[in-house]
Amino acid sequence: MTLVAVQNLQKSYPSSEGGTEMIVNVSSFNLGEKDQLALQGSSGSGKTTFLHLLAGVLLPDSGQITFSGQGLHLMDESRRDQLRLNQIGYVFQSFNLLNGFSCLENLLLTMELKGKPDPEHAGSLLQAVGLGNRINYLPYQLSIGQQQRVAVARALVNRPKLVLADEPTGNLDPENTDRSLQLLRSLCEEWGSALVLVSHDPRVIAQFEKQIDWEEINHVKRTGSDMNNFSKRVEEVS
Amino acid sequence: MSVSFKLAWRALRQNLLTTWIAIFTISLSGGLFMGAWKTKQSVKVAFAQSAGGFDAVLGARGSQLQLVLNALFHMENSPGNLAWEQYEAIQSHPGVSEAYPFALGDNYLGYRLVGTTSSLFAKHEWKPGKKYQVKSPGRIFSDSAKEALVGAQVAEEIGLKLGDKFHPYHGLEYNPDTKHEDVYLVVGILEGTGTPADQVIWIPLKGVQMMEGHDPAAANFISGVLLNLKGSSGLVLDVKYNKQGDRATLAWPVPAILSSFFNRFAWLERTVAALALLMALVGGLIILATLRSTMHERRREFAVLRCIGAGRSVVTGSIIWQSMLISLAGVIGSLLIYLFLSQVFSIVIRSQIGVNMGLPFLDNTILFTSLGILALGLISAWLPARKLYCSNLQESLNPHG
Numbered sequence: 325m326t327l328v329a330v331q332n333l334q335k336s337y338p339s340s341e342g343g344t345e346m347i348v349n350v351s352s353f354n355l356g357e358k359d360q361l362a363l364q365g366s367s368g369s370g371k372t373t374f375l376h377l378l379a380g381v382l383l384p385d386s387g388q389i390t391f392s393g394q395g396l397h398l399m400d401e402s403r404r405d406q407l408r409l410n411q412i413g414y415v416f417q418s419f420n421l422l423n424g425f426s427c428l429e430n431l432l433l434t435m436e437l438k439g440k441p442d443p444e445h446a447g448s449l450l451q452a453v454g455l456g457n458r459i460n461y462l463p464y465q466l467s468i469g470q471q472q473r474v475a476v477a478r479a480l481v482n483r484p485k486l487v488l489a490d491e492p493t494g495n496l497d498p499e500n501t502d503r504s505l506q507l508l509r510s511l512c513e514e515w516g517s518a519l520v521l522v523s524h525d526p527r528v529i530a531q532f533e534k535q536i537d538w539e540e541i542n543h544v545k546r547t548g549s550d551m552n553n554f555s556k557r558v559e560e561v562s
Numbered sequence: 563m564s565v566s567f568k569l570a571w572r573a574l575r576q577n578l579l580t581t582w583i584a585i586f587t588i589s590l591s592g593g594l595f596m597g598a599w600k601t602k603q604s605v606k607v608a609f610a611q612s613a614g615g616f617d618a619v620l621g622a623r624g625s626q627l628q629l630v631l632n633a634l635f636h637m638e639n640s641p642g643n644l645a646w647e648q649y650e651a652i653q654s655h656p657g658v659s660e661a662y663p664f665a666l667g668d669n670y671l672g673y674r675l676v677g678t679t680s681s682l683f684a685k686h687e688w689k690p691g692k693k694y695q696v697k698s699p700g701r702i703f704s705d706s707a708k709e710a711l712v713g714a715q716v717a718e719e720i721g722l723k724l725g726d727k728f729h730p731y732h733g734l735e736y737n738p739d740t741k742h743e744d745v746y747l748v749v750g751i752l753e754g755t756g757t758p759a760d761q762v763i764w765i766p767l768k769g770v771q772m773m774e775g776h777d778p779a780a781a782n783f784i785s786g787v788l789l790n791l792k793g794s795s796g797l798v799l800d801v802k803y804n805k806q807g808d809r810a811t812l813a814w815p816v817p818a819i820l821s822s823f824f825n826r827f828a829w830l831e832r833t834v835a836a837l838a839l840l841m842a843l844v845g846g847l848i849i850l851a852t853l854r855s856t857m858h859e860r861r862r863e864f865a866v867l868r869c870i871g872a873g874r875s876v877v878t879g880s881i882i883w884q885s886m887l888i889s890l891a892g893v894i895g896s897l898l899i900y901l902f903l904s905q906v907f908s909i910v911i912r913s914q915i916g917v918n919m920g921l922p923f924l925d926n927t928i929l930f931t932s933l934g935i936l937a938l939g940l941i942s943a944w945l946p947a948r949k950l951y952c953s954n955l956q957e958s959l960n961p962h963g
Contacts, residue, residue: 409871420866424572
């Protein structure tokens, strides 16, 4: 059964020359429930923008995204917030844990946004990612790999239907990369969540049965100098 | 507890130093303003209530204000002397209900000796329904003996007690070289009244008039007469003494004269008000700067929260909570500083002029100042919160990756 369906999706940004620059141009993309999919593409090629579009963080210039049959373009911002809160988990490259909050509090706060904090569930999830003995640690007291595991637990804590992982292993060494990836995939499977993971690392992509080359589905033509300029701008902004 | 509140609380704890600086500055601004403003008001009220229950003072030709301050608050020098006949004349005036002559000119260790008649303590009500009370087993002095009735504050400060004897000193300022030979016996200690009466030593009028070393001619003069008037007789006496006469001054009505005294300090009120506005501005800017600096640090945190489903209201709410918590702590700090300053001012004023300011009270000025601080917090939060509300989530995250 289809969880996410994308049709004729386009997104542009104002370019430095004054016009607009198309970043995303995807004519069709489908994701089934519980699917696990890896999107491979080079840095600065619009993958993150695509994830933001799927999550309803951004609105497309044109085209449609449906989530469980509901059109994102028909939802107001507050409903899109609710959709993210209830149905989508997010894992970031830099983890983005809330610094003043302990591991447990990071998870509870996410649950509290939904109005249902459940310390037992949050604790069991931290247990599942191997941090049961560090639930009260603050993010800076954890190693990079441990922080990533908290980020994975946080993404799953509200039992989402879809987990979006944006270069989740970008800051990890190969050993932690494999461990985190395995954890993320097994937990998604266990909790029945679909997973879309974007990465530029072929080693990560190779671990997925379903792989999509981002440049193949994103019909945006760029010259070499375009890419360089674009990447520079991305670096400037981020 | 809402997520916004938790985020705000955590942000405050994470930026403890900045938070404390902001709270301290606001507390100091608010506290100083409340303290200065309320002290001014309290002093005004306390002065008006400390006039000893008199409507008017008759004294030598001169300033009405000097007469009131001298006769009722035991401050300043006497503007001059009044002939005994003047006392007799006003005492028998049909518009006068009470008249007590008084004479000044001596002190004991810097505390003024006020000569008057014993009827002041037997009949006069210094406050409606309240006469002066002598602590048991003391009594009121006899008009023809060298006896003294000691004000409560004097007794407390220099330890004069029943049965003690002392030599008065000439003049209103203490000078060890001007000791009189007369010896006075303490026959009573007055109960405290919270008025300047506590700050003097009362002796019989004749004692001052006929003190050893005083000019014998002074026996026919007094410093003034404390008066209570009937109905509108003040107007008649005002015309008689102030407008038509040229030998005495009637200081009447006492509240209006005191009010004119405080009007002299209107510039101080304006300065305090201007200072308060300036402080409010500084307080507001400090909150704004605190929020701006923490917002810069928290920008990414807010973006992450939005990505995991927090609405705009949650993140902007946390900014508003952060500001309101600083303001609320500022209000509490302001009140504490105000109470502290009030106590300090109260002690200083009590020891200097004997006026009891009473307990610091919470009224509309304090309420509005507190609400003003909270409003300031809300206004200061408005700009950053609005900016955050309108900001594009994409700008805070890696936009085109």
